Amino acid sequence: xxxxxxxxCAIAVVFTAVPAAAEYADVVLNRRAEKEGMRPVVFPHWFxxxxxxxxxxxxxxxxxxxVGSNDVTMNDIADGKFCGACHNGDIAWSPxxxxxxxxxxxxxxxGIVGGHETSGPGRW
Amino acid sequence: MKLHSLITLSLAVSVLVTPALAQKSxxxxxxxxxxxxxxxxxxxxxKYGNAGxxxxxxxxxxxxxxxxxxxxxxxxxxxxxxxPSYSDAEVKAAVDYMLAxxxxxxxxxxxxxxxxxxxEEPKPEPKVATSTPKVDKAEPTPTAAxxxxxxxxxxxxxxxxxxxxxxxxxxxxPPEDGxxxxxNDGTHALLPPLTAYAGLPKSLAGNxxxxxxxxxxxxxxxxxxxxxxxxxxxxMDLNIVREVKGSMPDVVYPHKQHTEWLDCSNCHPxxxxxxxxxxxxxxxxILLGEKCGVCHGKVAFPVSECRLCHSKKKDLARPAQAxxxxxx
Numbered sequence: 097x098x099x100x101x102x103x104x105c106a107i108a109v110v111f112t113a114v115p116a117a118a119e120y121a122d123v124v125l126n127r128r129a130e131k132e133g134m135r136p137v138v139f140p141h142w143f144x145x146x147x148x149x150x151x152x153x154x155x156x157x158x159x160x161x162x163v164g165s166n167d168v169t170m171n172d173i174a175d176g177k178f179c180g181a182c183h184n185g186d187i188a189w190s191p192x193x194x195x196x197x198x199x200x201x202x203x204x205x206x207g208i209v210g211g212h213e214t215s216g217p218g219r220w
Numbered sequence: 221m222k223l224h225s226l227i228t229l230s231l232a233v234s235v236l237v238t239p240a241l242a243q244k245s246x247x248x249x250x251x252x253x254x255x256x257x258x259x260x261x262x263x264x265x266x267k268y269g270n271a272g273x274x275x276x277x278x279x280x281x282x283x284x285x286x287x288x289x290x291x292x293x294x295x296x297x298x299x300x301x302x303x304p305s306y307s308d309a310e311v312k313a314a315v316d317y318m319l320a321x322x323x324x325x326x327x328x329x330x331x332x333x334x335x336x337x338x339x340e341e342p343k344p345e346p347k348v349a350t351s352t353p354k355v356d357k358a359e360p361t362p363t364a365a366x367x368x369x370x371x372x373x374x375x376x377x378x379x380x381x382x383x384x385x386x387x388x389x390x391x392x393x394p395p396e397d398g399x400x401x402x403x404n405d406g407t408h409a410l411l412p413p414l415t416a417y418a419g420l421p422k423s424l425a426g427n428x429x430x431x432x433x434x435x436x437x438x439x440x441x442x443x444x445x446x447x448x449x450x451x452x453x454x455x456m457d458l459n460i461v462r463e464v465k466g467s468m469p470d471v472v473y474p475h476k477q478h479t480e481w482l483d484c485s486n487c488h489p490x491x492x493x494x495x496x497x498x499x500x501x502x503x504x505x506i507l508l509g510e511k512c513g514v515c516h517g518k519v520a521f522p523v524s525e526c527r528l529c530h531s532k533k534k535d536l537a538r539p540a541q542a543x544x545x546x547x548x
Contacts, residue, residue, distance in 0.1 A: 124399060142429070145481075146442060152444070187447065194406070201400065
């Protein structure tokens, strides 16, 4: 029965994984990072919203409010765009601290984590 | 809260499973997408595990159901549940998964078929978690048990709260949260959320921080401008009341709490036309991540907190009105 085979796979995977108790609104960014040999990036909303209003990133810096829709490269960051608008050694630590951003578990797909409840691509 | 924990649970499971499987299992797809409507029967969707809802539909044949799931129906079932990135096989697997639940529900199981949360839970038998092969048990049990084994210590079946996540398990520090790699040095340099939240007002969902109160009482002072710590936002105090058909209290949409964080351009005109009543908003759209659901349920407080939005008791004598008072 197809159903039980699916279930068995799921069991195997669940057993090897750790609890996904990630903080609400953490974002995993992994469009390119892992393909280029780096760990996925974890962006913590909670940490940044204590310091900045949403508008700074989502209006001033132009991050689109849809996970995966911003094509960020390290070149942009070094040029002071996206994360690099702040992580420039002036407002926040500079991009040479690779391991602080590239801290995700290998294999994580791009997406918002932490028990979000709306699904589907963030469309309007 | 039940809806909340169900969805959180199913998502927790699916987030774990996703990376390792090229094709998502029916349970994954269900948990990630279909459950938002089918777990509780939103907008008239046939409820998961409810044989009464499903039997007339099953009568038309499984092929027809696959068709409806893939192409959608005029009565509110979106094509592929609104997520075109699923393959046909994944959507069909989700249909199979939902149908299997009605079949197992027809058998005598100790749980009420109406309640998908209870269905997914491990039966109070510690043995299940070790996956002892059992004949004629509902198949979902072992997987759910596996997931739950992490949340609830095995053997603690009679603990006062079996499913409510204990305080110590919420907001875990980065090395233990399941997405950060503990083998990475930087992970251990990151700030644990609870350390940051210590002085902040609490809430019951999301980050479990009441962000509105935190900013209102100046417990936090997030910058409005990237570089200038003194720049102040233009806060607009304009409430829009949206009448809700049925028994739910009306929705009051407050501009004030939003313009404390957001720019007008974050919502207008891409998400909402700035005109009272000009936007068709429904819970189904919100649950699919549109309209209010662009932020709520992802970054702003989650959809489980019905009362925060549905905050105006029905006033039958007067028609609802926008209490417009524009301050500074």
